[in-house]
Amino acid sequence: MRILHTSDWHLGRSFHREGLLGHQGAFVDHLLEVVEQEAVDVVVVSGDVYDRALPHVDAVALADEAFARLAASRARVVVSSGNHDSARRLGFGSRLMDAAGVFVRTDASSVGTPVLLGDRHGDVAIHAIPYLDPSALLEPWSLGHRSHEAALSEAMRRVRADLAARPATTRSVVLAHAFVAGATPSESERDISVGGVSRVATTVFEGVDYTALGHLHGRHVLSEGLRYSGSPLAYSFSEADQVKGSWLVELGATGLVSSTWIDAPVPRRLARLSGTLHDLLADPSLTHHEHDWVQVTLTDPRRPARAMEQLRRRFPHTLVLQFPIPAADPQAPPRPAAGAGDHAIALDFVRHVRGTGATAAESALLQEAVDACCHDPDQDVLVTAAAAPAPGGAG
Numbered sequence: 001m002r003i004l005h006t007s008d009w010h011l012g013r014s015f016h017r018e019g020l021l022g023h024q025g026a027f028v029d030h031l032l033e034v035v036e037q038e039a040v041d042v043v044v045v046s047g048d049v050y051d052r053a054l055p056h057v058d059a060v061a062l063a064d065e066a067f068a069r070l071a072a073s074r075a076r077v078v079v080s081s082g083n084h085d086s087a088r089r090l091g092f093g094s095r096l097m098d099a100a101g102v103f104v105r106t107d108a109s110s111v112g113t114p115v116l117l118g119d120r121h122g123d124v125a126i127h128a129i130p131y132l133d134p135s136a137l138l139e140p141w142s143l144g145h146r147s148h149e150a151a152l153s154e155a156m157r158r159v160r161a162d163l164a165a166r167p168a169t170t171r172s173v174v175l176a177h178a179f180v181a182g183a184t185p186s187e188s189e190r191d192i193s194v195g196g197v198s199r200v201a202t203t204v205f206e207g208v209d210y211t212a213l214g215h216l217h218g219r220h221v222l223s224e225g226l227r228y229s230g231s232p233l234a235y236s237f238s239e240a241d242q243v244k245g246s247w248l249v250e251l252g253a254t255g256l257v258s259s260t261w262i263d264a265p266v267p268r269r270l271a272r273l274s275g276t277l278h279d280l281l282a283d284p285s286l287t288h289h290e291h292d293w294v295q296v297t298l299t300d301p302r303r304p305a306r307a308m309e310q311l312r313r314r315f316p317h318t319l320v321l322q323f324p325i326p327a328a329d330p331q332a333p334p335r336p337a338a339g340a341g342d343h344a345i346a347l348d349f350v351r352h353v354r355g356t357g358a359t360a361a362e363s364a365l366l367q368e369a370v371d372a373c374c375h376d377p378d379q380d381v382l383v384t385a386a387a388a389p390a391p392g393g394a395g
Contacts, residue, residue, distance in 0.1 A: 001119040002039055003173065004075070004262070005247040006031070007046035007214030008231035010084065012059030015293065016319040020233060021058055023267035027232040028066045030265050031246075035075045038248055038262070042117060043075050046214030046229070047082025047131055047177030049090060071100040078115050080128040081106035082177040082214055087130060105175075106130045108137060112158030114172075121253040122169045127159045131177040148178055149200045156204055163207075171251050174211045180204075183213075183220040183228060188236035202226060209255040218242045225256050232264045237295040237320065240270035268293050268317065277304045281314055295320040302355040342370045 011024055034040060049063055070077045079102070081087045091106030103115045105128035114125035132151040137143060143150040156174075163172055179185065181199045202222050205211040210225045217231040217239055229247050234240065245264040250257040271292040273280055276299055280286065294315045298307060303323060311318045336345045346366045350358045358366065 001041050001117070001121075001124050001171075001251045003042045003044060003210070003212075003249040003251065004031070004034060004038070004040045005044055005046070005210075005212040005227065005229045005249055006232065007177075007212070007229050008048040008082070008217055009045065009063075010048055010051040010231060010233075010235060011062050012056045013051035013235055015233075015235060018293070018319065020267075021062060023233055025062055025065075026265055026267060028062065028069070031066070032069055032073060034246070034248075034262055035070070035073050040075045040248070041119070042126070043070055043077045044126070044128075044173070044175055044212050045077070045079040046175045046212045047080050048084045048214060049079060049082070050085050052084060053086035053089070055089075067097070067102050071097075071102050076101040076117060077103065078126050078128050078175065079104045080175045080177060080214075081130040083131045085131070103128065108132055108141075108155075111155045112162050114159075114162060119251075121251075122171075123166065124171045124173060124251060125163060125166060126173045126175070127162070128175040129155050129159070129177070148198055149204060152176065152178055152200050152204050160207060169253075171255055172208045172210075173251075174205060174208045175214070176205070176211060177214045179215055180213060180222060180226070180228075182222050183216050184218065186217045186236055186242075187238040188217055188231075209251060210249055210259075212247075212249075219245070219247075219261070221259075224259070227259065233267070234270050237270055237272055240272055240295075271295070273297070273315075274299060276300045277307055277310060281310065290315055292317060294318045295322070297322050297324060299324060303353065342374070343367050346370065 009024065009027075011021070013020055031043065035043065050059055067077065081090050085106070087106035091104055094104040094106070097104055105115075108130060111129055112127070114127045117124050117126060129152070132148070132155060134143065134146045134148055134151045137151050138146050141151070141154050143154060159174060163170065178200045179198045181201055205226055208225065211227070213226065213228045216228050217235060218228065219230040219242070220228040227247055230242065230244060232244055232246070234242065234244065243263065244266070246262050248260045248262050269292045271289040272295045273286065273289065274297040275283070280296065292315070294317060296311055296315075296318055298304070298321065304310070308318065308321050311321065336348065343366060347358055347363060350362070350366075
């Protein structure tokens with residue numbers, strides 16, 4: 001049996017306000033090509049189909065299209081929900097979709113009941129464990145303590161109980177959405193810690209032929225049979241150096257035979273550049289980054305005026321401009337003097353951050369902003385009403 005392990009599609013997500021739905025659609029096209037070219041029997045998605053619990057209608061339409069196309073392909077599909085998904089919404093119609101070969105599992109009550117598929121060697125039990133909220137399961141599952149490891153340990157106890165009742169020749173696959181010890185997070189994952197505890201030990205998943213992990217956006221190999229596929233696209237600049245794709249896993253008569261990495265298409269590369277504005281604009285070695293999505297850290301001792309405008313002339317897809325966080329400044333200005341006006345405080349801030357005072361035009365703009373913030377438009381109504389002549393009076 002050939003299984004394509006994917007996760008963390010995050011349909012509907014944007015990248016620093018850049019829409020990604022078209023790129024996510026291209027990944028779905030790629031997925032279907034891999035299914036046919038590599039004779040894939042099962043596609044598994046280990047959580048976070050959507051980026052949010054209330055996905056945009058366009059994201060729902062893409063998910064619908066993806067599942068319909070996969071259902072019409074040679075492969076069957078097993079999906080579990082992640083912490084970004086709404087279990088109820090993603091799981092709507094799951095009993096009907098089973099008949100089409102798309103098995104969506106989002107309810108904790110289904111844990112321990114596998115999707116049972118077969119090949120010429122016999123049965124493969126695929127246990128799709130949805131994202132488990134330890135707080136919600138603390139009492140129903142009698143966890144003893146509130147942690148992700150406690151919840152997943154109980155889930156795996158149920159999985160092993162099911163496998164123990166099956167023939168010894170039954171091979172096993174588990175889908176789980178968790179932060180497993182030994183892997184490294186990116187900046188784009190949502191924190192799932194409970195009371196400061198989020199990591200789960202690798203030993204929780206022992207005794208299974210292959211565990212398809214989701215949640216972390218970078219690929220990781222924790223053991224031969226315990227892997228993260230990561231997200232199909234980069235969702236933060238911390239993922240600039242990650243290779244995106246899916247694991248093609250092959251099960252033989254006695255278990256795992258091989259795991260092969262399949263690269264996903266890269267719609268636009270990510271680059272993190274650092275240097276002075278002059279150097280970044282003049283350096284010929286940076287030409288190959290001119291069409292990338294770019295994050296720039298400017299190291300100029302004084303912040304240049306219109307820096308983003310200048311950067312985008314060379315790097316039109318610059319999305320983030322930042323400056324190094326300075327070390328503690330022994331000459332940091334004291335607290336504003338008692339009675340200092342808002343305008344004076346704003347001017348002091350500009351001088352401290354940039355190293356030079358505001359220009360006359362900037363000072364005037366700051367004054368306008370301060371006046372706008374302090375102005376109460378309701379007062380105009382009161383003043384106008386007070387000045388208006390009484391009804392019947394002289395006009």
